[in-house]
Amino acid sequence: MRTVLLFTLALLAACNQGPALERFGGPTMGSSYSIQYVRQPGGPAPAQVQAEVEAILQSIDARYSTYRGDSTVSRFNHLPANQCLVIDGDMRALVSFGQQLAAQSQGAFDLTVEPLLDLWGFGPQARELQVPDPQALARARQRVGYQHLRLEGDNLCKDAPVELDFNSIAAGHAVDLIAERLRAMGIDSFLAEATGELKAVGRKPDGSAWRVALELPREDRRIARQVIPVQDLAVSTSGDYRHYFEDNGRRYSHTFDARLGRPVEHDLAAVTVLDDSALLADGYSTLLLILGPERGWDFAVAHGVAAVLVTRTGAGFVSRGTPAFERAVKDE
Numbered sequence: 001m002r003t004v005l006l007f008t009l010a011l012l013a014a015c016n017q018g019p020a021l022e023r024f025g026g027p028t029m030g031s032s033y034s035i036q037y038v039r040q041p042g043g044p045a046p047a048q049v050q051a052e053v054e055a056i057l058q059s060i061d062a063r064y065s066t067y068r069g070d071s072t073v074s075r076f077n078h079l080p081a082n083q084c085l086v087i088d089g090d091m092r093a094l095v096s097f098g099q100q101l102a103a104q105s106q107g108a109f110d111l112t113v114e115p116l117l118d119l120w121g122f123g124p125q126a127r128e129l130q131v132p133d134p135q136a137l138a139r140a141r142q143r144v145g146y147q148h149l150r151l152e153g154d155n156l157c158k159d160a161p162v163e164l165d166f167n168s169i170a171a172g173h174a175v176d177l178i179a180e181r182l183r184a185m186g187i188d189s190f191l192a193e194a195t196g197e198l199k200a201v202g203r204k205p206d207g208s209a210w211r212v213a214l215e216l217p218r219e220d221r222r223i224a225r226q227v228i229p230v231q232d233l234a235v236s237t238s239g240d241y242r243h244y245f246e247d248n249g250r251r252y253s254h255t256f257d258a259r260l261g262r263p264v265e266h267d268l269a270a271v272t273v274l275d276d277s278a279l280l281a282d283g284y285s286t287l288l289l290i291l292g293p294e295r296g297w298d299f300a301v302a303h304g305v306a307a308v309l310v311t312r313t314g315a316g317f318v319s320r321g322t323p324a325f326e327r328a329v330k331d332e
Contacts, residue, residue: 019189019205022046028057029171029195030067037182037190038205044185052181057194060174063091064166066114066124076156077114077163084157094166094173094279095149095156101283102146102258105299109287110258112148114163115140120263122254123165141261171195172236172282179278196237199278200230214272214308215239226308226319228329234278238285239270239310255289266292267312274306274328297322 024046025034035053039045063072076085087095098111117123119132119140132140148160171194178192179199189202191210200210209229215237240255240263255264271288275281284305288296293311297320300307306324310317321329 021205022049024050026050026054028054029061029065029174031195033057033192033194035178035182035190035192037187038202039187043187049182049185049187052185053178053192056177056181057174059090060170060177063088064094064170066165066167073164073166076158079158079161081161082157082159084152084155086154087156088154091156092151092154094169095151095164097279097283098166098169099146099149101287104303105287105291107146107259108257108290109168109283110144110146111164111166111168112144112146112162113256113258114165115143116256116258116261117165117254120254120256137261144258144261146258168238168286169279169283171197172234172278172280175199175234175278175282197234197278197282198236199234201232203231215270230274233274233276233328234281235272235274236278236281236285237270237272238282238289240264240268240289255286257290264290264292268293268296268309269312269317270310271296272308272310274325300324 019038019040021036022039023034023036025032033053035049037049061068061071065071066073066077068074072085072087072091076087079085095111098109101109102111114123119136121129143161143163145160145162148158148162150157150159174194175192175197176199178194179190179201182190182192183201189204191200192198198212200212203209209231211227212230212235214226214228238255256262257264268289271285273281273285273288275284284300284307288300288305288307288309290296291299293309297309299305300309300322304324305322306328308319308321308325310319
């Protein structure tokens with residue numbers, strides 16, 4: 001009788017367990033990822049969820065890592081001009097989106113910047129951070145240009161020896177895929193993040209919204225300039241304050257204007273974008289950062305992008321949110 005009573009009490013205790021917040025993370029894409037999700041009674045355990053998430057991250061790495069010689073993008077990059085490579089639907093979608101951003105920015109955003117990244121010292125084949133000589137820069141620019149790419153059915157083709165770099169959109173895409181997989185597993189409240197790109201869905205176990213800190217663009221330490229509640233939105237921040245070098249008193253960041261063949265030179269330090277899609281947020285935060293404070297602002301307002309632009313001034317930093325951003329934050 002005592003055993004039956006204890007067993008019954010254990011069952012009742014299990015049935016009365018409420019939702020719990022689970023966390024895990026690990027390395028990915030040269031950085032890290034982290035997942036927080038609300039586990040309902042009977043919901044998937046962290047080990048199971050982590051296995052699914054890491055399978056997605058591994059598939060992203062296998063397609064888009066320029067640091068892997070066997071990745072799909074590396075195999076394409078090694079092809080000479082006037083050659084094609086069969087690609088899957090996932091890469092076709094990302095190439096199409098990258099070409100869309102390039103067209104919208106008149107070529108300022110460009111997936112074919114890999115030769116420039118290497119030349120200036122920011123790419124996987126780079127030797128050192130440096131300002132290249134004009135002749136080397138002119139040669140590299142001949143291998144850059146989104147107009148040299150074309151999709152022909154399942155084939156990605158090039159008419160010049162261009163090389164692709166998906167770092168400006170791959171992490172956001174990974175977050176979207178993770179979010180889709182979590183929902184398919186019955187998880188409807190989570191915060192998924194990869195290399196700083198994130199998406200918040202649902203609410204925390206106590207019913208409150210997920211809260212995200214928007215960082216002040218400083219090199220010396222991390223300081224939150226604004227903390228916003230986020231629900232069913234992705235958040236992406238692009239900035240020039242992490243990867244850069246200085247030469248003869250001039251600052252050169254890893255953010256490139258492909259039309260000029262060089263890092264951008266303006267006072268826009270960081271851009272944060274909110275969107276339903278982490279891919280779109282990732283891509284547009286980079287595009288706006290390339291365009292700069294004036295052209296970036298005009299583009300964001302004209303296209304209804306929910307963005308906040310942080311500009312350097314002599315007195316510090318000035319933040320300005322687009323009408324779509326202010327509406328999005330107010331709604332939350």
